[in-house]
Amino acid sequence: MAMNFTEEQNMLRKMVRDFAHNEVEAAIERMEKEDRFPIELVSRMGELGLMGIPIPEQYGGAGMDFISYISTIHELSKVSAAVGVILSVHTSVGTNPILYAGNEEQKNRFLPNLASGEFLGAFALTEPSAGSDAGSLKTTAKKAGDTYILNGSKAFITNGSAADTYITFARTGEGYKDISAFIVEKDSPGLIIGKKEKKMGLHGSSTVQLTFDQCAVPKENLLGEEGKGFQIAMDNLNIGRIGIAAQALGIAEAALELAVAYAKERKQFGKPIANNQGISFKLADMATAFESAKLLTYHAAELIQKGISCGKETSMAKMMASKTAMNNAIEAIQIFGGYGYTEEYPAERLFRDAKVTEIYEGTNEIQHIVIAKHLLND
Secondary structure, X not given: OOOOOOHHHHHHHHHHHHHHHHXXXXXXXXXXXXXXXXXXXXXXXXXXXXXXXXXXXXXXXXXXXXXXXXXXXXXXXXXXXXXHHHHHHHHHOOOHHHHHHOOHHHHHHHHHHHHHOOOOEEEEOOEOOEOOOHHHOOOEEEEEOOEEEEEEEEEEEEOOOOOOEEEEEEEXXXXXXXXXXXXXXXXXXXXXXXXXXXXXXXXXXXXXXXXXXXXXXXXXHEEOOOOOHHHHHHHHHHHHHHHHHHHHHHHHHHHHHHHHHHHHXXXXXXXXXXXXXXXXXXXXXXXXXXXXXXXXXXXXXXHHHOOOOOHHHHHHHHHHHHHHHHHHHHHHHHHHHHHHHOOOOOHHHHHHHHHHHHOOOOOHHHHHHHHHXXXXXX
């Protein structure tokens, strides 16, 4: 695959890069120290048209291609992986399920607000006892006249404290995959926003628990057909994995750029440490891994854009990009030496932010399973 961006894509990338350096970078210190959700940046992304990049214009979006969306996550995450994941979750699993599984009334009702950034989207699948094994979730939805009554709890919900809509999955039957999807609105009676998780990284990104206590959801908010929620979840996790791969790319590239700059500047024994083979080889490995992950990620994004089935490729991209983010962050700290272990330099933040990319949207162990199944069953 040739990495040739169109003029329109390059204009968007430059705009996002300028926004990230001029506005996002200035908010990082407060996000890190206070773990404060950057609501003003979300509003600004809405003004810039970033909250609905791949959403068709008829529903209030920018109507741009999927690669433009992925490159936006990539560029944002070079400066702040927390802001990158806010946008990724909002778009990939917080908005796309309505676009692909919703009826026209739901699309016209919710998508314009989500695409403009007036609404923020979240995705509620994971539970305390149902992570990788999503089919074992325990939250229930019982039909009662014109409403569904939801009871249960969800864990690790990104954007959870600030979201306006939650794509929520609940059991409507006894079978393993007897699951349905619902659009739960923030003011739904019985929806309780629980504790905010204190995370190792991604400070500023909101991660909370949700409780559904006799939560009433109108039947009009059933997304797709009853009992088809598991497939909706899996289809959109595939798209979400590319968003996380792009986030990981941003972390990996930032770590590489920091390490190269520092290695050229830092002198020991009368010469830049970049002149030492031990350092230069680390940089070479970091750059090679980044370029490999970049090709995998944008290749998978291109397949999604063309509507080609690509479960294997998205898993490969997510696994490779997250591994590269983690390894590049570790090597950046090593190259910075003692300074890399301090908060004075951003290497330690990249390290803390990188780890979760190997865990969420399907752990890398799950990606191995997915890839192997494709290889053995094709």
